[in-house]
Amino acid sequence: MKATLLTSLALLLSFASPAFAAAGAQTHSGILVWAFIGFFGLIVVAQLVPAALILAGVVRSFAQGHQQLN
Template sequence: MKALKKIATSLIILALAAVPAFAGQQGESSGILTWLFLGFIGLIVVGQLIPALVMGFGMVKGVLGHSDDHSHKHNA
C-alpha cells in the first residue's frame, strides 16, 4: 500500500511539473464544451478504473491469503 501511495504521489508531482511547459503555447482557446467533454471522458475513465482496482486487489488478496482446506470428506 505504501508503494502505491508513493507511485500516486510521484505521478501527481510529475503532472504538476509538466503544466508550465504548456504555458508558453499560443493558440485558440478551448471552449467550455471542450472542457465539459474532456471532464465527462475523465469521469468515465475513473468510473471504470475504480472497480478494476477493487477486483485486482481482491484477486491478489485471494491468491496471497491463506486457504482453508475444505477438501475433507463428510461421512453421511
C-alpha cells in the same frame, strides 16, 4: 521530355502557397471542450475504481491461497 517535366514541376510548386494556413495556433478552448474532456475523464475514473477493487480481491485471494499451502 525532361524539360516538360521540370516545367510542370516548377509550375506546380509555384502554385503551392500557404494561402489557407492559420497564422497561429488557436489556444482558446470553450466550456464545451472542457466539459467533453471532463466527461471522458469521469468515464476513465469510473472504470478504474472497479478494476482496482477486482485487482485487490485477486491479490488478496492469491495471498490467502498461498498461506493455506504453507
